[in-house]
Amino acid sequence: MSTQKTAIVTGAARGIGAAVAKRLADDGLAVAVLDLDADACADTVKAITDKGGKALAVGANVADEASVQAAVEKVANELGAPTVVVNNAGITRDNLLFKMTVDDWDAVMAVHLRGAFNVTKAAQKYMVDAGWGRVVNLSSTSALGNRGQVNYSAAKAGMQGFTKTLAIELGKFGVTANAIAPGFIETEMTAATAERIGVPFEDFKKASAAQIPVNRVGVPEDIAHTASFFISEGAGFVSGQVVYVAGGPKD
Numbered sequence: 001m002s003t004q005k006t007a008i009v010t011g012a013a014r015g016i017g018a019a020v021a022k023r024l025a026d027d028g029l030a031v032a033v034l035d036l037d038a039d040a041c042a043d044t045v046k047a048i049t050d051k052g053g054k055a056l057a058v059g060a061n062v063a064d065e066a067s068v069q070a071a072v073e074k075v076a077n078e079l080g081a082p083t084v085v086v087n088n089a090g091i092t093r094d095n096l097l098f099k100m101t102v103d104d105w106d107a108v109m110a111v112h113l114r115g116a117f118n119v120t121k122a123a124q125k126y127m128v129d130a131g132w133g134r135v136v137n138l139s140s141t142s143a144l145g146n147r148g149q150v151n152y153s154a155a156k157a158g159m160q161g162f163t164k165t166l167a168i169e170l171g172k173f174g175v176t177a178n179a180i181a182p183g184f185i186e187t188e189m190t191a192a193t194a195e196r197i198g199v200p201f202e203d204f205k206k207a208s209a210a211q212i213p214v215n216r217v218g219v220p221e222d223i224a225h226t227a228s229f230f231i232s233e234g235a236g237f238v239s240g241q242v243v244y245v246a247g248g249p250k251d
């Protein structure tokens with residue numbers, strides 16, 4: 001019987017999720033590369049299989065319970081029982097409070113919070129059966145408050161409470177849950193923010209880097225490295241934690 005562990009990384013077609021998926025494959029895990037559109041996962045899957053790793057593209061909407069249940073079952077059947085989950089899928093619908101619509105609020109809550117709930121709930125039985133598991137949730141420095149992101153900051157603060165409660169409930173089954181709260185990471189998400197406020201991305205990055213103690217913006221691999229630690233065997237006594245990966249202190 002294979003001892004290879006199986007991970008599900010959501011929103012893994014690009015950006016942080018793609019980097020996490022590739023890193024976990026380098027760490028020896030079989031990886032389900034899950035995103036809204038299975039075809040969009042092809043590049044991430046190819047990058048993994050080209051290096052001799054094992055990966056499966058899975059199309060699912062994390063906000064939809066039935067879609068997630070079907071996806072998690074597919075992973076269990078075709079790749080192996082998923083005992084590692086990285087809840088990374090995310091969207092922004094930024095606006096100042098007085099201009100934000102209920103749809104903007106609900107869309108962000110549905111992907112980040114309901115999405116993480118759906119995926120973790122569907123996968124937890126495999127972790128409990130195995131007596132081992134790792135959940136890593138993507139929060140953000142925006143959890144501490146960020147102008148124009150009342151929906152997103154509430155969702156990302158919610159991810160921290162979700163993480164701590166998972167740690168308390170699932171610890172006795174050998175499952176840890178931790179959160180990563182990235183600062184500015186160079187991806188399509190931050191490129192879209194620059195475009196929305198009408199600043200060229202290079203200028204936006206330069207201005208952000210000037211505010212960051214290590215004097216650079218982050219890259220997806222910075223987050224992948226932290227995820228790799230949290231899912232490692234040796235991190236079994238680290239649970240319910242939030243690590244800010246932001247090039248400097250945040251609190």
Ligand code: NAP
Nearest residue numbers: 011015016036061062088089090140182184185187188189
């Ligand atoms: P990204 O480049 O926009 O990638 C997000 C991915 O999630 C996309 O492939 C997107 O698919 C997918 N996705 C969106 N809604 C989904 C759904 N309902 N079901 C399944 N997949 C879905 O974002 P990123 O910058 O890599 O961010 C990844 C995570 O890190 C997010 O949770 C984000 O909030 C968090 N984060 C990012 C930063 C940053 O600076 N970039 C900072 C802090 C936290 P589509 O392309 O089809 O929409």
